[in-house]
Every structure is written in C-alpha cells, then in structure tokens.
Amino acid sequence: MSIAPIEDLPRSCYYIHSFITATEEEQIINEIRRLPESRWTILSHRRLLSLPGTLTGSSRDTLIETPLPSFLSSVVARLKDQKFFDQSPHQVPNHVLINEYKPGEGIMPHEDGPAYSPITATISLGSHTVLEIYKKNEQGEREPKPTRRILQEPRSLLVTTGDMYLHTLHGISEIATDENLNEQAIVNWSLLGNKELYESGAAERQTRISLTLRDVIKVAKLGGAMKFINRRS
Numbered sequence: 622m623s624i625a626p627i628e629d630l631p632r633s634c635y636y637i638h639s640f641i642t643a644t645e646e647e648q649i650i651n652e653i654r655r656l657p658e659s660r661w662t663i664l665s666h667r668r669l670l671s672l673p674g675t676l677t678g679s680s681r682d683t684l685i686e687t688p689l690p691s692f693l694s695s696v697v698a699r700l701k702d703q704k705f706f707d708q709s710p711h712q713v714p715n716h717v718l719i720n721e722y723k724p725g726e727g728i729m730p731h732e733d734g735p736a737y738s739p740i741t742a743t744i745s746l747g748s749h750t751v752l753e754i755y756k757k758n759e760q761g762e763r764e765p766k767p768t769r770r771i772l773q774e775p776r777s778l779l780v781t782t783g784d785m786y787l788h789t790l791h792g793i794s795e796i797a798t799d800e801n802l803n804e805q806a807i808v809n810w811s812l813l814g815n816k817e818l819y820e821s822g823a824a825e826r827q828t829r830i831s832l833t834l835r836d837v838i839k840v841a842k843l844g845g846a847m848k849f850i851n852r853r854s
C-alpha cells in the first residue's frame with residue numbers, strides 16, 4: 622500500500638482509509654466491550670481506558686512492562702510492517718489509550734506530551750469524527766481557532782508525528798453533527814475512502830471508539846528493584 626502524507630502537513634501526518642476491515646472493527650469493538658466496566662475512567666465528555674495500564678512514577682511517564690492485549694496484535698504488526706514506528710525507541714507501540722465518545726462528546730485541545738515518543742497512531746471505530754488542529758503562537762499559547770480539520774473515517778488510521786506532534790494541539794468539538802465538510806475545509810478530503818458519505822457537507826456522529834497507539838519511552842520491569850529500560854536508538 623502506498624502511504625500518502627496529507628499534503629498540507631508534509632511528513633507530519635498520514636491518513637489511510639480502510640486500515641482495518643469491517644470484520645476487524647467489529648471484533649475489536651466486541652473485545653473492548655468485554656473489558657470490565659471498572660477499567661474505564663468516566664470523564665464528563667468521554668470515557669477512557671488505558672492498556673496495558675496507566676503510566677506510573679512521579680512524572681506519570683513510566684509503563685510497567687506488560688504486553689498489549691492479543692486482540693491488537695494484527696493492528697500492531699501492521700503498524701510495524703509499515704514502518705511508522707521505526708524512529709521510536711521500541712519500534713512498535715507499547716501502549717494504547719481507548720476513548721469512547723457518544724454523539725455530542727469530544728476532547729479539549731491538548732498535546733500528547735513528552736512521555737511518549739512523538740508519534741501517535743489513531744484508529745477510529747464505529748463512527749467518523751473531525752480532529753481539529755490548533756497552532757501555538759510565539760508565547761506557546763493555543764490560537765483560538767483551529768487551522769486545520771482532519772476527517773477520520775471509521776476503520777481509518779491517522780498517524781501524527783514530527784512537527785504536528787511537537788508544535789500543535791488537537792481536539793474534537795463537542796457536537797453531534799459535523800458540518801462544513803468539503804474539499805476546502807478538510808485537509809485530507811482527497812484521501813477519503815467514502816467521500817460520498819460526506820459530500821452533503823454534514824455527517825451525524827455515532828458512538829466512536831478511538832484507539833491511540835503510542836510508544837512510551839520509559840519502560841520498567843516489575844520485580845525487585847525497578848529496572849529502567851530506556852532504549853533510545
């Protein structure tokens with residue numbers, strides 16, 4: 622598969638529609654639904670689950686070494702094959718944050734931060750959404766309006782890295798219907814797999830689960846003295 626960067630964001634951002642099949646999407650959603658309810662953290666505008674676990678340590682930046690669940694193996698293998706994580710310390714993601722959004726829910730603009738190698742791979746399940754990208758001004762503050770909007774179709778992969786990871790913020794508006802969907806307003810319009818679904822300019826959201834896969838830089842083995850492995854290549 623050839624991997625086209627989103628034109629406006631050279632070498633910072635990649636979009637692949639249909640990264641997983643509808644069958645894989647359904648299997649992964651079913652596996653996530655089987656996880657104990659107590660694993661979810663309920664926030665006011667989404668719920669969140671970390672696998673294999675939340676980061677620990679005084680800076681909350683350390684992963685206790687544990688494999689990712691097997692239902693993500695084929696997705697992780699595909700990310701490795703496509704070499705997205707070749708520059709990151711472990712060459713594969715070792716952590717996933719699972720977010721679930723009902724229509725009308727979203728996430729405030731934020732940065733993913735320095736605990737991770739600067740690359741995030743996002744797989745969307747169950748619904749599209751629109752990710753909004755905000756620049757920072759010279760003082761490092763977020764500009765009030767997003768400068769770019771990325772439409773993520775269900776089953777797609779979005780990879781953000783480089784400048785986009787390090788120098789922008791991203792968020793999802795708390796709305797139930799995305800509007801102003803067209804070639805001018807959506808930076809990855811030409812890369813969509815199912816444009817006809819969005820050509821009316823508006824799309825109602827369904828419940829969406831996102832998997833954000835990352836490589837936590839610091840990994841500690843459990844047992845005896847904590848031994849830190851910090852393999853930076």
Ligand SMILES: O=C(O)CCC(=O)C(=O)O
Pocket residue numbers: 718720728733743752791831833
């Ligand atoms: O759901 C998404 O696509 C974005 C989630 C996100 O930004 C995060 O978990 O840091």
Ligand SMILES: [Fe+2]
Pocket residue numbers: 731732733791
């Ligand atoms: Fe994020």
